[in-house]
Amino acid sequence: MKQDASRNAAYTLDCEDYVHVVEFNPFETGDSGNLIAYSGNNYVIIGTCTFQEEEADVEGIQYKTLQTFHHGVRVDGIAWSPETRLDSLPPIIKFCTSAADLKIRLFTSDLQDKNEYKVLEGHSYFINGLVFDPKGGQGIASVSDDHTCKIWTLEGVQTSHFILHSPGMSVCWHPEETFKLMVADNGTIRFYDLVAQQAILSLESEQVPLMSAHWCLKHTFKVGSVAENDWLIWDITRSSYPQTKSPVHMDRAGLFRWSTISENLSATTDYPGKMASQFQIYHLGHSQPILMGSKVCSLRRSYH
Template sequence: MQEDSAHSPSYTVPCEDYVHVVEFSPFSSGVPASLLAYGGNQYVVVGTCLFQEEDMEVEGVEFNVLRAFHHELRVDSLAWSPESRLDRVPTIRLCTAAADRKLRLLTSDLQERHEVKVMEGHTSYINHLVFEPTEGKQVASVSDDHTCRLWDLEGNETAVLRLRSPGISVCWHPEEMFKLMVAEKKGTIRFYDLVTQQAILSLDCGHCGPLMSADWCLTNTIKVGGVAGNDWLIWDITRSRWVEGVYVVLFRWSLANENLFATTGCPGKISSQLFIHHLGHPQPVMIGSSAVGSGLSWHRTLPLCAVGSDRKLCFWMTEM
């Protein structure tokens, strides 16, 4: 694609440091605004986002910081709990991963109560983590140590799934808490029954290269997307079929539309591109360009995605 065809972000929010990871909460916050967290070097910031598409009185985006938490190391991955809400008694709960091979479970009432539980067990770099989405009582994490580990909220390791290569992505079924998707670097995606701790289905990316990222479409769970080598791939589980795209690093499905997904590419360059795709169109429906970015997350109800960058958050809005 031509560089001059790229769009600048629809909205930006300034930050004090480089943003390594950014995540919208995929769950309702109990108020009109959406919860968003971003992490950098030794900090996690939690705030709310409200966009003009949600409230006509807002000019662009209204971002309010709720709290900044000290984090011992750089934040490499972050996941929201479904228990995080701002109505009634405010509760913020999220889990992070860092280079010391530990998970940290952060719980706060945004006032005086603030707890951090450190969860140890992985013996190598943690690549991804996720909360069980119906009750939020479990966390799953995958690592370069060839394991997927499950944890309770007390920090106890409750199960270990042995993998054949480094685990790079993990996703929980949105309604069936005993189904878990685990993607491995060698190119295999397995779906596990957590009652038996056995794989019940697997997908393979063939000879496309190492699998770098994978995501389960939670609005239509027959669709799985991933990044292998220089291509993006999409599987239809019912047909075990895949199609491929162009050079990318991360893959994330939209939460608002099962046919929309986003990929990021051109790592290590001065500008990084965001591609927003629709399954009904052969070409990207939007290309975004910004300073080198990290992380990729979709808004829960809007066709809008966020990417972290140097001292700012970047948001792109697209048409459904």
């Protein structure tokens, strides 16, 4: 890992291929909070990032590759399992991927001799989002351009199947609401009761295409999304329409994510396809972004 002297990135990591997806592990259990996964055209690399704020003897940031998983086809999405632990003997690495061949692959490794994966098949078009059950990690939810949301066991059995009105863009499973699932399609965000197997609440964006939506991990009433070039925020206790709306990108926005440590911080990116993609970080108490940056990117169909 080396420091970049430009304003656009504090540190860069040299890769041998295009990087399609990057995901930090959102779970803090088992000393695994500093895990990162990123993918090239046909592999996934698992590593650790240690920051100076975490360990005083680290200068800036320290990166270490733990394992390379050969994938065989382009990776479009990565989701971490809460079962991942680095402090167990042996360690447990578990994650799943969505790929260009419309399949989900579930990888399990002990970073030694055990390196396995299972294939989950059932979607008939591109998979735009996937997530693990955040409590036990025994289920996987996915949404696709085939207008479905599916929930799978780790053995690949479908336990739920929801028909959407348009392509599924995002899916979120909240650790404090494990019997509910948030699903965003091209213009509406719906919450499903997994016991009753039906929608119980919907939020309207009034704009299409809705490209990405995310359920705030630090506040169960907050939902954010991007549609067209706008940033939209809901408080689901107040209205089914967004309370905050503001332009965030000159062209279409592509991705919205809440911070995992603060209910007031979020980030957005441009729609993929531009050679110089812009990201912005927002604080709900400020009308303007508190940080902006850009990075030259490879062309991709979708952003996860």
